[in-house]
Amino acid sequence: MFEMKNIQGEEKDMTLLAYQVFLAVVEQESFQKAAQVLNLTPSAISHAVASMEAELGSALFIRSKQGVYLTNYGKELFPYIKNVQNSEEYLQQAVAQIGGMEKGVVRIGTFNSACVEWMPSLLRGFEKDYPNIRIDIYQGSYDDVYQWLKDGIVDLGFLSSTSAGDLPCTPIYQDKIICVAPQGFKTENEGYITIEELKKQRFVTQREGCDADVNHVMNKYDLPGGGGSYIADDMSAVSLVMGGFGVCLMPELVIRNIPFPVDVIPLEVEEKRTIVLAYVRSDVLAPAVQKMQSYILESFQKKAEEEQ
Missing domain, CATH: 3.40.190.290 (D-Maltodextrin-Binding Protein; domain 2)
Structure with missing residues (x-):
């Protein structure tokens, strides 16, 4: 572990790290757990959050015995900070792809029956073709998956057409x-x-x-x-x-x-x-996400042809 104050680097790197801290605290609802996830000390987490709050002039989190939660101001900033993190991830994946490597992270939201019925075989097949791309699965209700897509928590989501709302999607x-x-x-x-x-x-x-x-x-x-x-x-x-x-x-x-x-x-x-595969905007999907999107659509197309 290390203190953030000991990290040397450009101001931009510090900003990205601060955003990572912010998002980790949101996800973990705890400074201590966020520190473990990021391999930082709890005091480094506290220092990063305090620095962000001082710079922004407003509190980002409410601390209580039950956990740490976003203030209304923090809730307004959350989607923008999440977009910054996603853009950084997309950039890293694009650089890796240009260099001839397939790597990155794909986050998929799914409801229960799709997770049980389809995800094991989809993951096995995809990881065989792209072993350096990590897949994170988020399971929840239709409402959960829809909101995760809107908030940038997941890149792709399995939904029903009636619950996809205004999200672009492809029937599968x-x-x-x-x-x-x-x-x-x-x-x-x-x-x-x-x-x-x-x-x-x-x-x-x-x-x-x-x-x-x-x-x-x-x-x-x-x-x-x-x-x-x-x-x-x-x-x-x-x-x-x-x-x-x-x-x-x-x-x-x-x-x-x-x-x-x-x-x-x-x-x-x-x-x-x-059942549809939904996303936010197809023109901003990271390379790894595009690979997974194509793999899923091709798999279901093949399945449909076999059942005819």
Whole structure:
């Protein structure tokens, strides 16, 4: 470890390091943890933050027993400082590419079922071709991934088309919406369930930010809500269905990886969610990110051709 005051270099380098400190404190919500991540001493972190606050003339962080959090002023600066860090990373990757090396960091945001179903094989294949490019995975809800993209926390994000908002994106997969019911559930027609039947059922529902597409389908057909159950994760929802608490609608991709004894029933009407690969602006993607973006799109194109 070393004190920042002992670092020799140009003023620009000090500024970039100060920005790294700022972002590490935001992410870790702790000066101590930020120091460990950056291999600095805690006093170096405190000194860097104090210097930034003195230069800017305003506090950046609120210190409390629960952690360290951004002030409103710090929140306003955050996206700009994040952009500076990203630009530095893009520059380093461009220099490496010009020198004949493929290196860098790609940060990918993903929701749960995409992470479980696709990320292992995508990462294995990509790392085989580009061993010097590091991949960081951020898992969360649709809302999380959308905000991470907006804030520059991630470079690429898996989202549904209904949750991508104003972000540019490319469709990669059509995922059917199905009904998950307790084992032995009887439908009026063999092999599918009608909307009228669904309207008579009690539903286990997920919070809108967790499954906006299913909520869209339920609103479209005026299906009943969850009656007090607003679940944040897929496994819990299916567990409640297995226990006889109700039925739920889910994308087919979700249920593939949940090993619970439940019945999966197609809907009478075909409803799908469109999964997309989203980004902020394609013209400012770093070289390593462009490689990963192309790899993902080509992988899904190949998958679609094989399934035809």
